[in-house]
Amino acid sequence: MTTNETLLKRRTNAVPRGVRNAFPVFPQRAVNAEIWDVEGKRYIDFASGIAVLNVGHSHPRVRAAVAQQMESYQHLGFQVTPYEPYIELAERLNKLAPGRGKKKTIFLSTGAEAVENAVKIARTHTGRPGVITFTGGFHGRTLLTLAMTGKVIPYKVGFGPLPGEVFHLPFPSAYHGITEKDSFHSLENLFKSDLEPARVAAIVIEPVQGEGGFNVAPFGFLRRLRALCDDHGIVLVADEIQSGFGRTGKFFGIEHSGVVPDMMTVAKSLAGGMPLSGVIGKAEIMDAPAPGGLGGTYGGNPVACAAALAVLDIIKDEKLLERSAAIGRLLSRRFKAMAKKPAGKCIGDIRGLGAMTAIELVKDRKSRRPAPELANAVTQRALQNGLMLLGCGVYGNVLRILAPLTISDNTLNEGLDILEKTLQQAAKKL
Numbered sequence: 346m347t348t349n350e351t352l353l354k355r356r357t358n359a360v361p362r363g364v365r366n367a368f369p370v371f372p373q374r375a376v377n378a379e380i381w382d383v384e385g386k387r388y389i390d391f392a393s394g395i396a397v398l399n400v401g402h403s404h405p406r407v408r409a410a411v412a413q414q415m416e417s418y419q420h421l422g423f424q425v426t427p428y429e430p431y432i433e434l435a436e437r438l439n440k441l442a443p444g445r446g447k448k449k450t451i452f453l454s455t456g457a458e459a460v461e462n463a464v465k466i467a468r469t470h471t472g473r474p475g476v477i478t479f480t481g482g483f484h485g486r487t488l489l490t491l492a493m494t495g496k497v498i499p500y501k502v503g504f505g506p507l508p509g510e511v512f513h514l515p516f517p518s519a520y521h522g523i524t525e526k527d528s529f530h531s532l533e534n535l536f537k538s539d540l541e542p543a544r545v546a547a548i549v550i551e552p553v554q555g556e557g558g559f560n561v562a563p564f565g566f567l568r569r570l571r572a573l574c575d576d577h578g579i580v581l582v583a584d585e586i587q588s589g590f591g592r593t594g595k596f597f598g599i600e601h602s603g604v605v606p607d608m609m610t611v612a613k614s615l616a617g618g619m620p621l622s623g624v625i626g627k628a629e630i631m632d633a634p635a636p637g638g639l640g641g642t643y644g645g646n647p648v649a650c651a652a653a654l655a656v657l658d659i660i661k662d663e664k665l666l667e668r669s670a671a672i673g674r675l676l677s678r679r680f681k682a683m684a685k686k687p688a689g690k691c692i693g694d695i696r697g698l699g700a701m702t703a704i705e706l707v708k709d710r711k712s713r714r715p716a717p718e719l720a721n722a723v724t725q726r727a728l729q730n731g732l733m734l735l736g737c738g739v740y741g742n743v744l745r746i747l748a749p750l751t752i753s754d755n756t757l758n759e760g761l762d763i764l765e766k767t768l769q770q771a772a773k774k775l
Contacts, residue, residue, distance in 0.1 A: 376403050378402070397613045407617040437657055443600050456586040464476055482551055483500075594673055608626035715740035720741060721741065723771045
């Protein structure tokens with residue numbers, strides 16, 4: 346019989362240790378928000394492949410779209426011969442993206458690839474080198490996106506030197522004592538000490554930080570960034586890789602603020618588990634690179650584009666934006682109730698937008714000292730109890746909910762019951 350243990354031994358022998366696995370579990374099948382491993386144990390999935398499965402595991406419409414496309418062709422290379430699924434998907438995303446002006450979209454394979462191409466496009470458009478990002482931000486694992494990422498462990502350790510002309514500002518977070526004024530003061534200091542505005546190509550920000558801890562960018566702050574970028578000819582890029590496609594209750598997280606970015610990077614839930622990413626932006630900016638300057642062998646693969654077209658239909662037909670908002674209300678209500686109980690005194694903050702909601706665990710609410718040991722204990726014990734749950738945050742003390750938006754209330758509440766029980770168990774052990 347194949348077991349998790351035997352497969353883990355094979356994995357250890359065949360795969361480098363630098364590729365981390367959150368859990369020593371090998372799935373055999375997965376449907377919607379549930380996973381069964383090779384030993385037959387069932388898990389409720391609050392991870393969704395790290396925010397990839399907003400429409401759930403094995404959605405029949407995604408599977409049908411993939412199968413139908415495979416009957417025609419599975420790969421051509423868009424740079425060799427263009428094909429309709431790529432064009433149709435670009436057209437639909439251009440219409441969905443905020444703002445009234447003309448837009449264009451390029452497709453790639455990974456989120457990091459999308460971010461790198463957004464920087465390439467911004468630099469070509471402006472003729473400038475500088476890129477500004479934020480502490481706690483996560484933009485990928487390539488060398489350029491590592492430089493842009495605002496978290497050292499485990500992402501940057503041993504990989505330097507990293508590309509230059511990348512600068513970090515403190516991400517505004519009231520809970521962590523960083524105000525919007527603090528962030529803008531740091532920006533002013535940056536302009537005076539290291540980088541004049543005329544050398545800045547782009548400011549890249551996540552409307553809701555993913556890996557950084559589900560910190561929501563204040564809407565007023567985003568509006569001030571938009572005005573500053575307009576004043577100085579800087580390209581504003583919204584990294585929607587984790588917050589896009591309904592996760593926050595809007596199609597894109599930036600929409601909550603009313604701000605229209607110049608470009609957006611997308612990936613993860615775009616194609617229901619198929620590898621696909623993209624950059625959506627204002628046409629005059631997107632057209633800056635010369636022919637041949639953008640692309641990639643697998644970028645916009647027709648099978649992945651077919652899956653993404655099905656995902657867009659599912660989000661609309663199954664009203665997943667409304668569902669995300671409802672999930673967010675349920676999560677907030679449950680977490681507030683947990684926080685009032687003795688075992689919930691470690692919950693320092695509840696935050697997020699829509700279904701993109703998290704709790705921050707602290708040693709005590711007065712000092713707000715991070716409790717990463719407790720967060721790790723909860724995720725590991727939750728697995729034993731049948732729940733897959735991921736941590737995040739600069740200190741690793743945030744528990745994030747990334748359940749599929751198609752999850753039923755019964756399954757969602759079952760998972761939250763497990764989380765509450767696990768929190769009680771883990772708190773007693775530490």
